[in-house]
Amino acid sequence: MIKVRPAADRGQADRGWLHSRFTFSFAEYHDPDHMGFRALRVINEDRVAPGKGFGPHAHRDMEILTYVIEGSLLHRDSTGAQHTIRPNEIQIMSAGNGVVHSEFNASTTDPVHFFQIWILPADEDLRPGYQQIGFDPAEKEGGLRLLAAPWIKNGQCVTIHQNAFVYAAQLKSGRELTHVLDANRYSWVQMTKGSASVNSQLMQEGDGAAISEERELRIAGAPSGCEFLLFDLP
Secondary structure (H helix, E strand, O other), X not given: OEEEEXXXXXXXXXXXXXXXXXXXXXOOEOOOOOOOEOOEEEEEEXXXXXXXXXXXEEEOOOEEEEEEEEOOEEEEEOOOOEEEEOOOEEEEEEOOOOEEEEEEEOOOXXXXXXXXXXXXXXXXXXXXXXXXXXXXXXXXXXXXXXXXXXXXXXXXXXXXXXXXXXXXXXXXXXXXXXXXXXOOOEEEEEEEXXXXXXXXXXXXXXXXXXXXXXXXXXXXXXXXXXXXXXXXEO
């Protein structure tokens, strides 16, 4: 079963310097029918004006992934980490038993467009941690590039404290890939650019889809091509 969450139906906020779209309930946006999906709790699509950002704020007991589409994002946190995140990089901040961080557009001239994803950890009160890796964009062309997993494969992905796997992929028009889901596993597909069909279900930019009772996903790029994130979830 594939249930599409249309981009236009998401919650939204406009603060002038910040334009946000909320797939699930977040901050002032509350929808009891969209509180998350499996271990996924937040998928926010944010656009931040040059030089603007989020001042220091606290989190705990959450795995927070950041994936930049365009521009660059400066991250600082109380673990001592300070890094700039750019396209074709993935950052994980395991908030654990408490961390304070800030995020700002690293540019004073160009906006930044990114997705922030929260995944519920399997355990609470863990030690906070931070990881960030980059990859060649060719690695996601035509196939799934593993970004995050509950283990490290030769340091090529970041580690999350949950039995979940996160992939990125880019497909040209007519190009197709297949992902097999183990029994009792679920998936979420989030379109970040373009459009695609997922088991013949058309999805447009910004759409998400909750997938259950499917053993195989066949994803094909529409005429404009596409880029998307795929979550394989317990």
